[in-house]
Amino acid sequence: MTQGGANLRGALFGLAAFGIFATHDVIVKVLGGTYAPVQLLFFSVLLSFPLVTLMLLHDRADENLRPRHPWWTALRTGAVVVTGLSAFYAFATLPLAQVYAILFASPLIVTVLSIPILGERVRLRRWLAVIVGLAGVLVVLRPGDSTLGAGHVAALAAALGGATASVVVRRIGHLERNAVLLLYPMVANFAVMAVALPFFYRPMPASDLGLIALVAVLGFAAMLCLITAYKTGEAGVIAPMQYSQILWATGYGIFFFGERPDPPTALGAALIIGSGLYILVREGRAGSAHRPVSGSLQPRFEAGILPRVGVWLRFRRSRSQ
Secondary structure: OOHHHHHHHHHHHHHHHHHHHHHHHHHHHHHHOOOOHHHHHHHHHHHHHHHHHHHHOOOOOOOOOOOOOHHHHHHHHHHHHHHHHHHHHHHHHOOHHHHHHHHOOHHHHHHHHHHHHHOOOOOHHHHHHHHHHHHHHHHHHOOOOOOOOHHHHHHHHHHHHHHHHHHHHHHHOOOOOHHHHHHHHHHHHHHHHHHHHHHHOOOOOHHHHHHHHHHHHHHHHHHHHHHHHHHHOOHHHHHHHHHHHHHHHHHHHHHHHOOOOOHHHHHHHHHHHHHHHHHHHHHHHHHHHOOOOOOOOOOOOOOOOOOOHHHHHHHHHHHHO
16 A cells, blocks of 8 residues: 555544544533543543453563652643643533633643753744634633633533643653553542542443443444554644544534533634644644654543554553553
């Protein structure tokens, strides 16, 4: 297969993955109208444990689960817990397209955080892209508007938490075991949500439990599609496919929830997506001489439910050796 054909195939798998992810988020939004994010996150993590257990059976490293960098691991774990809870709350309370527009600011925040955490140098053009993207966030949020609420704050917290987790894993990911990267956020999410669950729990009929199980299955299927996409095509081609979620979100929002993106949301999303794509293109041109910081292997917010794509790929490589 030619490189062009491989990139096309990878892009199609990427589009399929993000379409499945968007469907996943629709179910979260539907359930979020009845159940607290704490309860949804608890059961989502619980039902994801069997998948991760199967993955860990193939981890051949003969080491313990003590992190080599406990403080960085603790920071990432805390960021993931905040991200998952905030994202679930945002999806439950805001229009889908608006949530995605704010979450798409995460690569811009990664660029900023890469300076103190990774020691990266960010040049003028990328600073301008970040400023444009953050201006897009302000357009979406409309801070002078009385409709600004807890859901918007939650979406911003999810974007910041996801960016923090992404940058930290870039700093320590090559030094820590896959099992540490996988288990600590999941166990922390499970423990924190379990402690809070008695205050929020509502009895769930079998049909709603089935929907939560479907969330886990959809996340798994989408991750498999992303693995195939990144193994088939170039990362610079696959990563921009994440922005197709705004189209899925708009369609699903109109069809299921009667949500129509207003002009400020559309304009802000265009600014955020445009600046994010510019940073991706700049990094692609830089090649191996510049380590990309936009999170091309973290095209979804990291919620501690399913592993990062990069960790999955490392597991696949370790099994093939």
